Amino acid sequence: MSEARQPTEAELQAYADGRVDPDQKAAIDAWLAEHPDEAERIEAYRRFDEGLRKLYDPVLAEAVPGRLMRSAGVSRSWLPMAKAAGWLVIGLAIGVLAGWQLHEWRTPPPVAADPAAVMARRAAMAHATYSPEVRHPVEVGADQEQHLVTWLSKRVGAKVRAPRLDEAGMSLVGGRLLPGESGPVAQFMYQTPAGRRITLYVRAEARGHRDTAFRYARENNVGVFYWIDGECGYALASADLAKDELQRVATLIYKQLD
Amino acid sequence: MNEAERLVELIPRLRRYARALVGDRATADDLVQDTLERAWAKLHLYRRGTDLRAWLFTVMHNVHVNRVRAARATDQLEEDMPELAQRASQGDALLVRDLDRAISRLPDEQRAVLLLVTLEEMSYDTVARTLEIPIGTVMSRLSRAREKLRAMMLGQGATRLKVVK
Numbered sequence: 001m002s003e004a005r006q007p008t009e010a011e012l013q014a015y016a017d018g019r020v021d022p023d024q025k026a027a028i029d030a031w032l033a034e035h036p037d038e039a040e041r042i043e044a045y046r047r048f049d050e051g052l053r054k055l056y057d058p059v060l061a062e063a064v065p066g067r068l069m070r071s072a073g074v075s076r077s078w079l080p081m082a083k084a085a086g087w088l089v090i091g092l093a094i095g096v097l098a099g100w101q102l103h104e105w106r107t108p109p110p111v112a113a114d115p116a117a118v119m120a121r122r123a124a125m126a127h128a129t130y131s132p133e134v135r136h137p138v139e140v141g142a143d144q145e146q147h148l149v150t151w152l153s154k155r156v157g158a159k160v161r162a163p164r165l166d167e168a169g170m171s172l173v174g175g176r177l178l179p180g181e182s183g184p185v186a187q188f189m190y191q192t193p194a195g196r197r198i199t200l201y202v203r204a205e206a207r208g209h210r211d212t213a214f215r216y217a218r219e220n221n222v223g224v225f226y227w228i229d230g231e232c233g234y235a236l237a238s239a240d241l242a243k244d245e246l247q248r249v250a251t252l253i254y255k256q257l258d
Numbered sequence: 259m260n261e262a263e264r265l266v267e268l269i270p271r272l273r274r275y276a277r278a279l280v281g282d283r284a285t286a287d288d289l290v291q292d293t294l295e296r297a298w299a300k301l302h303l304y305r306r307g308t309d310l311r312a313w314l315f316t317v318m319h320n321v322h323v324n325r326v327r328a329a330r331a332t333d334q335l336e337e338d339m340p341e342l343a344q345r346a347s348q349g350d351a352l353l354v355r356d357l358d359r360a361i362s363r364l365p366d367e368q369r370a371v372l373l374l375v376t377l378e379e380m381s382y383d384t385v386a387r388t389l390e391i392p393i394g395t396v397m398s399r400l401s402r403a404r405e406k407l408r409a410m411m412l413g414q415g416a417t418r419l420k421v422v423k
Contacts, residue, residue, distance in 0.1 A: 010397040013404070014382075017375060044411070045404045049376040051357045052278065056377055059274040065287060068273075071294035072266045134354055 007031055012038070016045040054134050061132070116212060116233065118181060120226040123201035123235030124219035126178055126187055131197040131239065138174030138189050148175050152186040158204035158231045162188050163256040168249045170198065182206075196240035198249060203233045214250060216243065225250035229257065261301055264310050265294070271311070271378065272318060278373050279322065281362050289325065293318040315378070315388045319370065326366065360410040368403035371396055 007015070007028050014020050015028045032039040130137055140148040145162060153160045155177055162172055170190040178185050178201075185203040205228055212228045223246050226235035234257075236250045272293060276286035297317045304313050361369060370389060374380045382400075386393040 009401050013397060013400050016404075019381075041405075041408065044408050048357060048404065048407050048411070051354050052361065052373070052376050054354050055358055055361075056274050056278045059277045060270045062270070062273070064269050064273070068269055068287060068290055068294060069266065071291045071298065072269060073262050073294075073298045135358070 005031070012042060013045075016042050016049070058132060058134060115181070116215065116226055116228060117217065119201070119203060119233050120215070120217040120224040120235050120237075121219055122180065122185075123187075123199070123226065123237045124217070124222040124224050126201060127199045127222050127224075127237035127239065128220070130176070130187065130189065131199060137197075139176035141174040142172040144174075145172065152177060152202075155184045156186050156202065156204050157183065158202075160186050160202050160232070161257060163200070163253045165190050165249060165252060168252055169193070170249070173197070196238075198236060198238040198241060198246070200253065201235040201237065205231055205233050209233075214247070214254075216247075227254065229254065232257075261304060261306075261310060262298075265297060265301075265314065268311060268314055269294070272314065274377060275315070275373055276318070276322075278361065278377060279366075279369060289318065289322055292321045292325070296321055309384065309387075311378075312380070312384050312388045315374065315380075316390065319389055322366075322370075356411055357407070360407050363410060364403055364406055368399045368406065371399040372403040372407075375400055 005027065011020065011024065011028065015025065020028065032042065140151065149160060149162055152175060162175065169192050173189040173191050175186055175188040178187050180203050183204065185201060188200045189197060191197045209228055211230065214225050214227050217224045217226065222237050222239045223241070223243055224235050224237045225246055226233070234253065236246060236253060238246050269290065272290045273286065276289045277283065280286050280289060297314055300317070304310065371385060374385045374388060380388065382393055382396050386396045
């Protein structure tokens with residue numbers, strides 16, 4: 001039964017880092033199977049590693065301050081070039097993080113004259129901006145939902161509600177206020193237990209706007225369902241959900257807010 | 259690509275490591291700036307064909323150690339940081355937030371090893387060369403860092419830490 005040799009602490013660390021060869025791995029797997037406490041310890045280490053990456057990898061996507069570029073010997077004259085190189089790095093980093101590539105963002109999209117389509121595009125950008133945030137995804141958390149809704153309604157100028165999405169396996173993370181085309185807009189964020197996120201962008205519509213049916217747009221890798229209903233325009237965005245999943249959530253929201 | 263260009267390319271990684279090492283953004287970027295200035299001035303000492311990233315992280319490590327030493331000499335360090343609040347960690351977001359605090363409470367030299375292994379995914383050998391310590395020390399610091407994190411995350415505090423050889 002307990003023929004498996006006890007691995008050294010260094011071997012266990014290497015195992016946690018996935019740096020052991022297949023034979024060693026098999027031996028350690030066997031030993032851990034007999035030592036659940038140790039297996040749990042190693043599993044915790046792996047979770048921390050993953051957590052650390054979640055915490056700090058977003059730094060890779062931040063724009064590098066000019067003072068650092070200059071300290072790296074980048075003269076002002078070729079700063080634009082270095083910036084472009086920086087963008088490439090950032091693009092790769094974000095590409096890894098969110099699954100889309102930044103250079104696509106930089107290609108100017110055809111000008112959308114339709115105000116609802118403009119809303120969809122803004123919603124997609126807001127989603128891309130805030131949904132990868134680990135530490136500050138929202139301004140006001142779901143623990144203060146009542147305050148959040150009152151505040152956003154007041155600022156947006158329409159009665160705004162945060163729909164319940166438990167049925168879709170999603171819980172409210174919180175929300176924030178954003179600048180819109182013609183005034184403040186609200187963004188609510190939801191996520192699944194696995195961390196897949198959606199954001200609901202809500203803006204007040206001018207009087208006399210007609211309701212619209214669901215429409216779908218794709219901005220880079222962010223899918224958006226958008227519609228106008230009564231006094232508000234809505235855009236539901238996600239880079240994580242497939243189109244049909246997103247549509248189910250959009251339908252759920254539409255029914256609740258009707 | 260020459261060294262200067264590769265230096266620029268490595269800035270985002272230096273910033274990530276610095277942020278995890280010192281916590282706040284401004285201090286981290288100051289550390290990166292000092293590192294880059296020093297690296298730029300000493301670039302002639304870098305041996306072509308060797309690992310530029312390891313060399314640069316060594317520069318950063320030395321700059322960091324000097325900065326910490328200078329800070330200790332000039333101002334009183336906070337005696338004791340408040341204990342981590344005890345709460346059950348449920349879900350990723352909580353885990354990540356707690357980790358942020360726990361990592362800042364690790365001894366500097368343990369934190370450096372853990373970050374180079376997890377964030378930079380450096381081989382243990384490279385970590386040893388970068389921090390200029392024996393590989394055995396790398397392994398023991400890695401082990402202690404992780405065990406200490408685990409103890410903090412379990413809300414036990416570091417005192418009841420199981421001794422790991």
